[in-house]
Amino acid sequence: MAKIAYYQDTIAAIATPFGEGAVGIVRLSGPEAMAITQKVFVAKNKKPLSGMRSFSLRYGWVVKRRQEGRDCNLLSSVDYSLSSEEIVDEVIVSLMRAPKSYTREDVVEINSHGGARVLSSILELVLDNGARPAQPGEFTKRAFLNGRLDLTQAEAVLDVIQAKSDLALKIGMSQLSGEVGRCISGLRAKILEILADIEAEIDFSEEDVTSGELSERSEGKDLRTGILGVIKELTTLLEKSFQGKVIREGLKVVIFGRPNVGKSSLLNAILKKERSIVTPIAGTTRDTVEEFINIKGLAVQLVDTAGILEYRDDIEKEALNRTQKAIQTADLVIFVLDGSSPVTGEDRILANQARLKKTIVAVNKCDQARRIDLASLKGLIPETIVEVSALENRNITRLEGLIYRSVFDSHANFDEGVVISNARHIEALKRGTHHLAAALETLDKGLSLEFVSLDVKKALDAIGELTGEVFNDDVLNVIFSKFCIGK
Secondary structure, eight states: OOOOOOOOSOEEEEOSOSSOEEEEEEEEESTTHHHHHHHHEEETTOOOGGGOOTTEEEEEEEESOOOTTOOGGGTTSTTOOOOTTTEEEEEEEEEEOTTSSSSSSOEEEEEEEEOHHHHHHHHHHHHHTTOEEOOTTHHHHHHHHTTSSOHHHHHHHHHHHTOOSHHHHHHHHHHHTTHHHHHHHHHHHHHHHHHHHHHHHHHHOSSOOBHHHHHTSHHHHHHHHHHHHHHHHHHHHHHTHHHHHHHHHOEEEEEEOSTTSSHHHHHHHHHTSOOSOOOSSTTOOOSOEEEEEEETTEEEEEEEOOOOSSOSSHHHHHHHHHHHHHHHTOSEEEEEEETTSOOOHHHHHHHHHHTTSOEEEEEEOTTSOOOOOGGGGTTTSOSOEEEOBTTTTBTHHHHHHHHHHTTOSSOOOOSSSOOOOOHHHHHHHHHHHHHHHHHHHHHHHTOBHHHHHHHHHHHHHHHHHHHTSSOOHHHHHHHHTTSOTTO
């Protein structure tokens, strides 16, 4: 569908992070961006901004006030001298004219010194002279609504900004380049072609043709083959989506086990720093301890949990609740056992709790005499077992390798094919696949082609939601509310 025209006002916001820095940017976008900037900017060369070429820079000053009836660009003439009270900051103004700008509107960026007070003063001036404060993500939202980006590319902007690892950045840049959008648009075109064939058969057939009668013709075979082909492509994308989602959001790994098996020591060994408090006293860890590490480019969130089965007070009750929530939301569980002692009843209970999750068993304290009998846990623990010593850092690298291989068989290679990493995209692909499967079932049952058409239309809309060819304001508001105000 054609992109709708957006508001005709001009927005402004600080585009750089809050705090002190060498350079800060106040960004304006809209039809009055140049005119508003000209009211607060004095150019060194005394020339108006209206004469600037696109993608060019101009040096000068932002000032608080001007002579009545005269543009600031004229204030640096020989009959007027700027006083220090009127100068807000020494700046460089950059101009990007529509439609060759990020928003496809006129965009002006005032590059100043990076102090919080300086940037706030400049923003206040442009707002006083006609700009409106930008909403979160509004610059990127305008880029989408003006056809500069599809919705997958707009979301990728945030993914690139928030990337936690090299792999996440690589996938974000791939999506920002339009690779995902082109793939999805291609699939949607195939679904649209299938729908057109069905509608043509319904509209122009001289007799009342059912899908069962159609399936006996070559047209019916082509229709079934076409639907199956799209389902296969969607399924392939979904099969890789777990990897993509983990890369984008990070792999959540929960370290789990009874008290005093060395969970906190293992966390410290993996982090290579003293993050958790370690003592010989059982139950030292009361709260979950969370840290991020990078394993071969994959962001991994490690969560050390309290080894509590039954609580004795409100603090332990809350600690137990947090441990259970961490297990429920984990992508991977490292179940820690004490190799220097026999398996206990607590070990069996906790192993049973973790069995529904993808699990690695870490038998700790391998530097001591082995007394554990893993055969007693048969059926409760997986075959992925590694013996480690958190105290002497034995086999920690091997454990990290097992964590990585829980996501990738060998190494991550995304040079071929599109990777879906966004939860919204995954949900839309699942709905599209479901509707096409329903259409196929209707076709095989020999029901009216009009029922097949309904399911195919639903699949078309679901896939169109990914790129924004089908959208509603509520979805857009949710997506762009996650952005910072200046992006």
